[in-house]
Amino acid sequence: MGKNPITIEDVLKNLKVKRTAQREALIRSAYEFAEAAHRGQKRKSGEDYIQHALHTALNIVKMGMGSKTTSAGLLHDVPEDTAVSLEEIEKKFGHEIAFMVDGVTKLGKIKLRGTKEEMYLENLRKMFLAMASDIRVVLIKLADRLHNMETLSALPEDKRKRIALETLEVYAPIANRLGIGEMKGNLEDLAFKHLDRKNYDYVRRVQEEQYEQRKKYLDKAVEELKKELTKEDIKVIDVFGRSKHLYRLFQKLKRHDMDINKIYDLVGIRIIVPDISDCYETLGVVHKKYRPLVGRIKDYISLPKPNGYQSIHTTVFGPEGKILEIQIRTKKMDDEAEFGIAAHWIYSEQQKTLRNLIFGKKNTRIPQDELSWVKQLREWQNELGKDNVEFMEGLKIEFFKNHIFAFTPMGDVIDLPEDATPIDFAYKVHSEIGNRAIGAKADGKMVSLDYKIRNGQVIEIIISRERKNPSRDWLRFVRTSLAKSQIKKSLKKDSFV
Ligand code: MN
Secondary structure, three states: OOOOOOOHHHHHHOOOOOOOHHHHHHHHHHHHHHHHHHOOOEOOOOOEOHHHHHHHHHHHHHOOOOHHHHHHHHHOOHHHHOOOOHHHHHHHHOHHHHHHHHHHHHHHHOOOOOOHHHHHHHHHHHHHHHHHHOHHHHHHHHHHHHHHHHOHHHOOHHHHHHHHHHHHHHHHHHHHHOOOHHHHHHHHHHHHHHHOHHHHHHHHHHHHHHHHHHHHHHHHHHHHHHHHHHHOOOOOOEEEEEEOOHHHHHHHHHHOOOOHHHOOOOEEEEEEEOOHHHHHHHHHHHHHHOEEOOOOOEEOOOOOOOOOOOOEEEEEEOHHHOEEEEEEEEHHHHHHHHHHHHHHHHHOOOOOOHHHHHHOOOOOOOOHHHHHHHHHHHHHHHHHHOOOHHHHHOOOHHHHHOEEEEEOOOOOEEEEEOOOOHHHHHHHHOHHHHHOEEEEEEOOEEEOOOOOOOOOOEEEEEEOOOOOOOOOOHHHHOOOHHHHHHHHHHHHHHHHO
């Protein structure tokens, strides 16, 4: 098992935002706080628990996130797994960080159940809820899951399989939705390894062989291209051969009768240039040097993929007439392909959240390059909306303003209007739960039946074993028409008995 202990210095070293004294101080203090809280705890792998927090934080900075998200990442398991409470975190680090930690904790409580398809949609939806309150919570959760996947071998087989499947069905698609290609590929490959070891090993071997065979060839092509581009005065930032993620390659192989010779883009060349006009100029230079294959030129710059991906792809007859795929893009496009939504934190001048971007004031001008994200989220919303009408209105802040989401102890999400009570919650779960309600707990504490539920609380309804009738009094405080009609129905039925 590859243990890879890291320190807080490794996290700081990888910061993509400017490393200011203030940011560094915040991250260090979050680290010290988390380290003290987790001290003595071990992971199943035998490592100190703080290693998990550090690796999660490292994954977060690699996505380009700032000091607050990184600090929340360091602290993400503190309230759940140590004696230190969320209140203490809030006192020391403020509301914003505590809010993120709380969001990650809540997300962790959501149980993934049901059949594959149900699970997929259901949980996209649930993750979406968390995202709607703060996208950074989802990014921390992905970073957390990536490290859990990297250390999965320490767990027993059935647990490994369940977590790997969940990763493949839920987390990887979300990373894809957010355009974080690197995260998606890593999650898929790790899941693939645990779910289908035989094919994983096979694909890895094939890929290595192919890469070995083609490496010299690629080096030669890179050399030739560099020379041509310099001649044309195009400033190339980087040219490199690349290898595909294994799971994606496996999917491709399956579509091509497992015949590796039918896959042209197993290894290819990626050319990174300063700006968009350079991309098209480079394409011209490439085609002048190597004859293109007809119908294989894809311009995702003028027509980005739904998840915002931008690049030019072309397949050419390279040196010795061999087929070669070449991708051309700017540095910014490359970062976005890798880090997706997170890259916007690197590039956006004002450090605004996605929420502001989408829900911001009507007159706020949205920069052109950020529109693809908005478009993508709309598409996501449409997909979710297919079987849930309420989500059709989803991406409006007004919608979320008037709604709260509470969880059952089993992790199911119940959406309610603002000021809804445990009775509203109970009827939403099941009419019999409503009829038999005699008490309620919110986040484990007893509350009255007319208590106003707050967003994200876990609500437990205490029911009577005997048949019990709803109280007429409840009609005074319930908020949902569902609860009202059920209470009336039940009282009416009773009066006829
Ligand atoms: Mn964790």
